Amino acid sequence: MSGPVRLVMLGRQGAGKGTQGARLCEHYGIPHISTGDMLRAAVREGTEMGLRAKEVMDRGELVSDEIMGGIVSERLAQDDAAGGYLLDGYPRTVGQAEQLEKITVDAPLSIVVDLVVPTDVVLQRLVSRRVCKSCGAIYSVDTPPSEGWTCDRCGGEVVQRDDDTPEAIQKRLDLYERETGPL
Numbered sequence: 001m002s003g004p005v006r007l008v009m010l011g012r013q014g015a016g017k018g019t020q021g022a023r024l025c026e027h028y029g030i031p032h033i034s035t036g037d038m039l040r041a042a043v044r045e046g047t048e049m050g051l052r053a054k055e056v057m058d059r060g061e062l063v064s065d066e067i068m069g070g071i072v073s074e075r076l077a078q079d080d081a082a083g084g085y086l087l088d089g090y091p092r093t094v095g096q097a098e099q100l101e102k103i104t105v106d107a108p109l110s111i112v113v114d115l116v117v118p119t120d121v122v123l124q125r126l127v128s129r130r131v132c133k134s135c136g137a138i139y140s141v142d143t144p145p146s147e148g149w150t151c152d153r154c155g156g157e158v159v160q161r162d163d164d165t166p167e168a169i170q171k172r173l174d175l176y177e178r179e180t181g182p183l
Contacts, residue, residue, distance in 0.1 A: 004084035005030055006107065008091070010183065011115030012176050013169070014122030014129070018138060020115065021088045031080050035089035037136055038071055039063060058162050060171030062092055062179065069099040076103060093179045119173060126169045132156040
């Protein structure tokens with residue numbers, strides 16, 4: 001591809017968007033913009049929006065299109081995204097896709113990638129997923145960090161996310177099929 005590469009990565013939770021996205025970002029030298037990471041940072045920092053988002057995410061529900069559109073628009077306007085980016089976790093609804101079309105009207109997307117992974121595979125991945133509370137590095141109970149549950153990258157504590165319970169996972173997967181599937 002010539003010029004700035006502007007990618008959107010779609011796929012169910014646990015499909016590997018973060019893993020594959022990181023590889024594409026390294027290849028193209030572009031930032032990996034994860035709406036989930038942006039929301040979790042707001043939760044970690046205890047901002048008003050972060051606390052509201054945590055309540056919604058812990059129930060396995062999606063944050064409103066209005067809030068997400070604002071977050072994405074502000075992030076894509078930052079200097080590091082001028083040369084391209086990979087957007088992971090947005091859009092998730094038809095309304096968000098329409099917002100993204102407006103947000104990117106002056107700098108259109110290059111490509112949208114949809115990772116299709118069977119439900120039983122993503123369920124197993126998510127139930128066994130563990131993440132570093134500090135840097136967000138992803139592990140699993142099958143491939144833990146080398147030193148117990150301490151992150152190999154930053155030394156932070158590795159835990160199971162609050163929204164990786166079987167009930168919340170199933171709710172998120174059902175929402176994905178209903179809300180994101182039509183994209």
